[in-house]
Amino acid sequence: MITVWGRATSSNVQIVMWAIGELGLAHRRLDVGHAYGGLDTPEYIAMNPHRLVPTIRDGEGPPIWESSACLRYLGASYGGEAFWPTDAKRRAQLDMWAEWVRTSWQPVIAREVFWPLIRTPASQTNAAAIAEGVVKAGALAKLLDARLDGPDPYLGGEALSFADVMVGHLLYRYFDLPIERPSLPALEAYYARLQERPAYAEHVMVSYESLRA
Secondary structure, three states, X not given: OEEEEOOOOOHHHHHHHHHHHHHOOOXXXXXXXXXXXXXXXXXXXXXXXXXXXXXXXXXXXXXXXXXXXXXXXXXXXXXXXXXXXXXXXXXXXXXXXXXXHHHHHHHHHHHHHHHHHHOOOHHHOOHHHXXXXXXXXXXXXXXXXXXXXXXXXXXXXXXXXXXXXXXXXXXXXXXHOOOOOOOOHHHHHHHHHHHOOHHHHHHOOOOOHHHOO
């Protein structure tokens, strides 16, 4: 049994939960963070000194924090060849995009678009800064669109991989937000395929209305 600490509306928790769903792992998720609190308790700090979500524990094993580290643990422990390739060269080709999400895609989507649009009171928003973030997000989305413009349905080929989890978990918010987007036919088709996956629909397509300022 894998225990996950973190609220369902956290995009970082969604990475872990989507992977767990795809891998069919027995689990339980405990609501902590944001309105639920619980991050400042001695018990939680002992597991995660950074007081963030998610944190996971596999059975009686040690706690693991940072969503990408949790994802890699799940892939290495439970993923098959398609989800977590054993060949280091092939895995690295996928991991480059997973890391790109952390360093480039997520910072723009989360901090420059989603946070100011949803989690900031209207009286405190900077419309010009948001517009700039939307343009930056669109330019990055074009890079994803170009990468996905091919015969393969997923980044690693015919089957979903850990890299798709990293890349795809923010697409629900990107396509759901009331913003302008460039023409992205390949990325839109990819997003449509993800929406057909039950684990994606359950764990990623989660309403974020409770986060609205």
